[in-house]
Amino acid sequence: MTELPEYYFRIRDNGAAVFRVTTENRQRRIEMDEIAVINIRNGNVKPHGEHVLSDEEQAVIADWMAERRAVLAERDIDDIHRAVDYLNLTTHWAQSRASDEDLDDVTDRLLLAMHDLRSVLVRKKADRVMAQAKTTENAEG
Known part of the structure; x- marks a missing residue:
C-alpha cells in the first residue's frame, strides 16, 4: 500500500479544511483530525477547536496555500483563453446558425x-x- 500523506486538504469555497491523517491505532484505520480552516483569499488560518498549530503544520499550510493560489491563477487565465474561444464560436454561431428568435x-x-x-x-x-x-x-x- 502507498504511504498516505500526513495532511489532507478538503477544498471548499475560498479555502480548505486541513486534516492530519493518521493510521497509528490498533485497527490501522485511517483517521483524519481537523486541525485548521484556511481562507485562500485573505490568508486567514484558524486552528480548529483547541488545536495549536505547530511550526511544521504552519509551514505545510503555507506551502499548500502558495500552490493552491498558483493553480487558481492558472485556471483563471485558462478560463479567459476559453472565453476568447467562446466569443469566436458565438460569432460563428450568430453569423451562420442562429435564428432570429x-x-x-x-x-x-x-x-x-x-x-x-x-x-x-x-x-x-x-x-x-x-x-x-x-x-x-x-x-x-
Whole structure:
C-alpha cells in the first residue's frame, strides 16, 4: 500500500479544511483530525477547536496555500483563453446558425457584456500605456 500523506486538504469555497491523517491505532484505520480552516483569499488560518498549530503544520499550510493560489491563477487565465474561444464560436454561431428568435434572446445581453468588457479593457490598456510612458520619461529625464 502507498504511504498516505500526513495532511489532507478538503477544498471548499475560498479555502480548505486541513486534516492530519493518521493510521497509528490498533485497527490501522485511517483517521483524519481537523486541525485548521484556511481562507485562500485573505490568508486567514484558524486552528480548529483547541488545536495549536505547530511550526511544521504552519509551514505545510503555507506551502499548500502558495500552490493552491498558483493553480487558481492558472485556471483563471485558462478560463479567459476559453472565453476568447467562446466569443469566436458565438460569432460563428450568430453569423451562420442562429435564428432570429435566438438572436432576439441573446443580443442585448451579449452587447452589454461586450461593451462592459471593452470599456474595462480599454481603460486598463490606457493605464498601462500611461504608466509605461511615465516610466520611460523618468528613465530618460
